[in-house]
Amino acid sequence: MSKQSSSLALDVLGLALWIMFIGLPLLLWWAAKLFFRLLRLLWRSPQLFSKDIRCVNGHKNPAIGSWKCSCGAVFSGWAFAPCPVCGRSADYVDGCEICGASLLNPLR
Numbered sequence: 873m874s875k876q877s878s879s880l881a882l883d884v885l886g887l888a889l890w891i892m893f894i895g896l897p898l899l900l901w902w903a904a905k906l907f908f909r910l911l912r913l914l915w916r917s918p919q920l921f922s923k924d925i926r927c928v929n930g931h932k933n934p935a936i937g938s939w940k941c942s943c944g945a946v947f948s949g950w951a952f953a954p955c956p957v958c959g960r961s962a963d964y965v966d967g968c969e970i971c972g973a974s975l976l977n978p979l980r
């Protein structure tokens with residue numbers, strides 16, 4: 873065995889150790905982060921795509937309808953869809969059918 877090939881073997885061993893002790897934990901950490909992000913998205917999605925939105929007091933209201941943006945534009949569809957005029961989505965809309973309270977954007 874020449875001197876060069878033995879140092880190459882050392883390099884391979886070093887690389888293997890690096891992968892085991894740094895690369896693998898990093899990969900696992902990244903995978904776990906991705907997993908929890910996905911889980912959170914799944915957790916939130918029933919709310920996001922639900923036809924109901926809740927007021928601050930918990931009453932159910934339809935999320936599809938005709939809405940007035942703070943810029944003055946009136947549009948129909950999902951309450952928190954981006955406004956076709958100014959492009960912003962509302963933080964909340966008025967008002968609950970039962971108590972008149974604000975309906976909060978589940979995305980915020």
Ligand SMILES: [Zn+2]
Nearest residue numbers: 941943955958
């Ligand atoms: Zn607007």
Ligand SMILES: [Zn+2]
Nearest residue numbers: 927931968971
């Ligand atoms: Zn209410």
